[in-house]
Amino acid sequence: MNVHETYGKSFRGTAAENYQRYFVPAIAAPVADDLIATAALRTGERVLDVACGTGVVVRLAAERVGASGSVTGLDLNPGMLAVARSATPTDMSIDWQEANAESMPFADHAFDVVLCQMGLQFVPGKLAALREMRRVLTEDGRAIIVVPGPKPPLFAIMIDAIARHIGPEAATFGELVFSMHDVDELRELMRSAGFRDVDARALPKILRLPPPADFLWQYICSTPLSDIVLRTDDAVRTALEQDVCAQWQEFVQDGYLTFEVGMTSATGRK
Numbered sequence: 161m162n163v164h165e166t167y168g169k170s171f172r173g174t175a176a177e178n179y180q181r182y183f184v185p186a187i188a189a190p191v192a193d194d195l196i197a198t199a200a201l202r203t204g205e206r207v208l209d210v211a212c213g214t215g216v217v218v219r220l221a222a223e224r225v226g227a228s229g230s231v232t233g234l235d236l237n238p239g240m241l242a243v244a245r246s247a248t249p250t251d252m253s254i255d256w257q258e259a260n261a262e263s264m265p266f267a268d269h270a271f272d273v274v275l276c277q278m279g280l281q282f283v284p285g286k287l288a289a290l291r292e293m294r295r296v297l298t299e300d301g302r303a304i305i306v307v308p309g310p311k312p313p314l315f316a317i318m319i320d321a322i323a324r325h326i327g328p329e330a331a332t333f334g335e336l337v338f339s340m341h342d343v344d345e346l347r348e349l350m351r352s353a354g355f356r357d358v359d360a361r362a363l364p365k366i367l368r369l370p371p372p373a374d375f376l377w378q379y380i381c382s383t384p385l386s387d388i389v390l391r392t393d394d395a396v397r398t399a400l401e402q403d404v405c406a407q408w409q410e411f412v413q414d415g416y417l418t419f420e421v422g423m424t425s426a427t428g429r430k
Contacts, residue, residue, distance in 0.1 A: 175386050176239035180214040180247055182378035186369050188216050188278070191306065191423060194365070195277050196220045198425060199304050204228040205272040210261050210293060211235055211279025215244035215254070221275065222252050232271070234259055261289040266296045274303040281307050281340035290353035297430040303355060306425045309341025314419040317407045318376065322389070325400040330388045341424045355428030362424045369417035372405040 173181070195217060201207060201224035209218045212233030222231040232255040235241050241256050248254055259265050261276075262285040274293040283289045293303050311319070311334075319334035340346065347360040369375045380389050389397065411417050 174239055174243075175382055175384065176214060176237065176243045178378065178386075179240070179382040180243045181382075182370075183382040184214060184216050186375070186378070187367060188213070190367060191308075191365065192217045192220055192277060194423070195275060195304060195306050195425070196224065198427065199224075199273060199275060199302075201225055201229075201273060206270065207231045207273045207275065208266070208271040208293075208296060209233050210264075210274060210276040210289070211282065212244065212256075213237075213240050213279070214247055215256075217275055217277050218244065218254055219248060219252065221273075222254055227253075230255070232257060232266075234261065234264065236260055262292060263288075264292045264296060268295055269298045269301075270296045272298055272301050274301070276304075277306045278308055278337075280305055281309075281336060281338075286340070287349060287353055290349055290355070294354050294430050299430060301430045302427060303350070303429075304425065304427050305346065305350070306423055307340045307346065309338035309422055309424065311335070311338035312419055312421045314408065314411050314417065315421075318379070318404050321400055321403045321407070322385070325396055325403065326389055326392060330385060333384050341422060343424055343426075346424055346426045350426055350428045355430065358426060358428040360424065360426035362422050364420050365423045366418065366420050369419065371415055372408040372412065372417060373401055375417055376401060376404050376408075 201221055203226045205225045206229060207221045207225055212218050212235045215233050218231050218233040225231060233244060234257045238258055241258055245256055257265060261283050274297055280286055315334060319331050323331035343360045343362050347358050350358045370378060380386055411419050
């Protein structure tokens with residue numbers, strides 16, 4: 161097990177384990193609640209979650225569709241899927257599949273609903289992935305896609321500081337996270353993939369995060385940034401923390417970070 165000692169704070173585990181421990185409660189779970197509400201899942205439906213990560217959306221979907229329904233989580237990252245399995249109650253039946261979103265191992269018409277939360281921006285072949293989502297849907301089945309952005313000021317501060325202190329390569333992940341948020345782009349992509357009745361909109365989401373230094377290292381250790389940032393020496397990491405936390409003070413309320421991020425969502429039917 162990896163152990164990261166960061167200025168008195170100990171981060172144990174892999175990036176996937178830290179993602180489940182820190183990122184999910186702070187960001188992924190609140191966003192998942194909104195996605196599930198939009199999906200309006202019904203008892204007995206068959207649901208696929210693409211780029212499921214550690215399974216926060218999958219488990220919520222399983223609760224909605226009940227024992228008569230079925231839920232599948234698909235992700236390319238075996239570490240994420242391992243954590244997803246371990247975080248799932250033993251009485252909850254979920255099919256976990258390690259596969260590429262651009263070439264899914266499912267038959268045509270296998271699902272009533274396809275979900276994808278904060279994952280499509282990482283897929284190189286976005287149109288191919290959307291066409292696969294449509295292929296595996298039943299006739300009149302529905303897809304709900306959520307992507308974050310544009311890049312909020314709080315994250316812009318962190319990404320810029322990482323670029324200065326660590327290097328431009330380290331900042332590319334942060335840029336990629338918020339790279340796909342344009343409502344018109346997402347709408348046209350879904351239409352090009354063959355979806356009909358496409359509706360896309362951007363809505364703000366207010367999130368309450370841990371105190372600045374805690375969130376900085378929790379986020380870094382929950383993402384691919386950990387491999388790059390934690391290889392640097394103490395002086396570099398200290399400078400990064402001081403730089404980011406000083407600028408984040410404007411977002412602090414009662415000791416915690418509060419910020420608003422845009423969430424672009426799109427729905428469509430086969």
